[in-house]
Amino acid sequence: MSDAIIDAVRDFNRFYTRFLGLLNKAYLDTPFTLTDARVLFEIGSHDGVSASTLTRELQLDAAYLSRILKRFRGEGLIETKRDPDDQRSQVILATEKGLAQFRELGTRSSAQIAEHFDELATSEQQAVVGAMQTIRSHLDPAAPSSPAIIRAHRPGDIGWIVQSQARAYTEEYGWDSRFEALVADVASKFLANFDPALEYCWIAERNGINVGSILIANGGDGVAKLRLLYVDKSVRGLGLGKTLVEECIRFARSRGYRRVSLWTNDVLHAARAIYIKAGFRLVSEERHQMFGRGENGQTWVLDL
Numbered sequence: 001m002s003d004a005i006i007d008a009v010r011d012f013n014r015f016y017t018r019f020l021g022l023l024n025k026a027y028l029d030t031p032f033t034l035t036d037a038r039v040l041f042e043i044g045s046h047d048g049v050s051a052s053t054l055t056r057e058l059q060l061d062a063a064y065l066s067r068i069l070k071r072f073r074g075e076g077l078i079e080t081k082r083d084p085d086d087q088r089s090q091v092i093l094a095t096e097k098g099l100a101q102f103r104e105l106g107t108r109s110s111a112q113i114a115e116h117f118d119e120l121a122t123s124e125q126q127a128v129v130g131a132m133q134t135i136r137s138h139l140d141p142a143a144p145s146s147p148a149i150i151r152a153h154r155p156g157d158i159g160w161i162v163q164s165q166a167r168a169y170t171e172e173y174g175w176d177s178r179f180e181a182l183v184a185d186v187a188s189k190f191l192a193n194f195d196p197a198l199e200y201c202w203i204a205e206r207n208g209i210n211v212g213s214i215l216i217a218n219g220g221d222g223v224a225k226l227r228l229l230y231v232d233k234s235v236r237g238l239g240l241g242k243t244l245v246e247e248c249i250r251f252a253r254s255r256g257y258r259r260v261s262l263w264t265n266d267v268l269h270a271a272r273a274i275y276i277k278a279g280f281r282l283v284s285e286e287r288h289q290m291f292g293r294g295e296n297g298q299t300w301v302l303d304l
Helices: 003-019 034-045 051-058 062-074 096-117 122-139 157-173 177-192 240-254 269-278
Strands: 078-083 086-094 149-152 200-206 209-218 223-231 259-265 281-288 295-303
Touching: 034 051, 034 062, 034 086, 034 096, 051 062, 062 078, 086 096, 122 209, 149 240, 157 177, 157 200, 157 209, 157 223, 177 209, 177 223, 200 240, 209 240, 223 240, 223 269, 240 259, 240 269, 259 269, 269 295
Parallel strands: 223 259
Antiparallel strands: 078 086, 149 200, 200 209, 209 223, 259 295, 281 295
């Protein structure tokens, strides 16, 4: 490893410990040190935890942890009881006073983070969290990943759809700005003519970051148009594309549509595989150069 990388990591570590106030003697303006807060957090988060578990999970010296627990017991923050799974051992629990302090630490920590993040635009907040996830995934590959949630679109989401798709397809397929113009046109018409009784937009989100999207627009004559399916490369392989398409089909059926139609390009192999598996059939195709290079456009339909 180069000295430059080591220096960069050290510089970031100094910044981040200062940013969170981790070196302050009074963490979050409380009587606790950072280590105290971590111990109380672990105890408050569990319905009974052993000292050996705390030592292992927090990587603390057993004697050091023992002194902290003794002080917590003297302050009425914790109590112990027999371990129901092992009568020879005891587990540590937070008292009502301890739980109140645990909740206060959580409130103060959330307020501290919000104070810094409220100064950032939504896209900047997402970029920071995304960078954190990147660091975690590279340095701790075994860390559990949070599942994605599927929700309705909110203000700002449609703009994100245009930005993310334009960037992704330019980078992956070399399409030019005319593709971004097409996505922007589809997205703007969806918003301008949005009919919640017959139309819907789904956003896939993980850890507060948008990672996928799809929408249904009313094409008239009982036909629903499936538009703008997108799954970020960071979550591909998790089945999100399939889930989003299934949501569209369920919605179209529930609203009485007789058919779902979509237009795509044959180079988008992953998306086409999802459509085929869902029962769509190819009804027409044509060569075009709409995005700066020759492609094969295709229209697929699903009879409901």
